[in-house]
Amino acid sequence: MGTQTSIGAAQAAALAGSLRPAVLRLARRLRQMHDESHGLSHTQLGVLGALFRDSPMSIGQLAAWERVQPPSMTRTVTDLANAGLVTRTPGTADRRQAFVTITEAGRTILRADRRRRDAWLAQRLAAINDLDSVEVRQVIKVLEAINR
Amino acid sequence: MGTQTSIGAAQAAALAGSLRPAVLRLARRLRQMHDESHGLSHTQLGVLGALFRDSPMSIGQLAAWERVQPPSMTRTVTDLANAGLVTRTPGTADRRQAFVTITEAGRTILRADRRRRDAWLAQRLAAINDLDSVEVRQVIKVLEAINR
DNA sequence: TATTGTTATACTCTATAACTATA
């Protein structure tokens, strides 16, 4: 698997033109699969996801991660806190900072939402003929390499 | 390339859990690469892209493609028309319909935006060691199969 | 003074409801 050289610049440009719309379209579908029942926006889910991986995080860290401005993150976190999905605690060393931690209720909701989106994608994967798991792993490997 | 059977449900579920975040993260990066200078929103670019592939399209067709409601598409098209990037012409057979066509100015702007985003992705692709073009084509093939 | 976060306010994008004009 790919023991040769890297691909050339011209080839890369041509392939990018095909890869980009395929990724964007699939992402749009995945976004739309998000569970309406819990009433969480995409950004709120993104923040929960970040906190699931790494809690606590400050408002500023979360804003940088989601690429929104601090006032927007203040509001997002306030909404999540009102819903009981995160808690806000002032920093000890630097008391200007506000650290946000995901609650068990937040973890539960996030897991459910992920399960739902995974189910849709899994059903798609299983429905494709002439596709083996080695190929899918290959796809994941390439996408993760691009993301780095 | 995938001459065996389809993958099983359990395998598909496990793979989906890895594939989903990889796709969403890459899509976020690609979205943020969009050129701010022309002042077009993501939906406006999506409409231009659809019309680039297939002009003319009716308001209803465009709304279904972008998965927004017709009133939203009316406004998006109005903005694009005011910017001179599309033209709106009434249908001949059914005069209720409004058909939208991309202009040459629209094509020019879209090409520039795509070039910019492709350049970023192409640079990423070219930078990955031990990756050949066959593998990237494989990735595109799988993503397009999922999208269908 | 600089930084972290918040409050106040406005703008963009999208949605629903009601309407116009065709069919």
Add this chain to the structure above:
DNA sequence: TATAGTTATAGAGTATAACAATA
């Protein structure tokens, strides 16, 4: 009556500007 699109209006979500608390 039904359909394609529009207009009117409201609701998210985000941004900038000004401010408070802390460093």
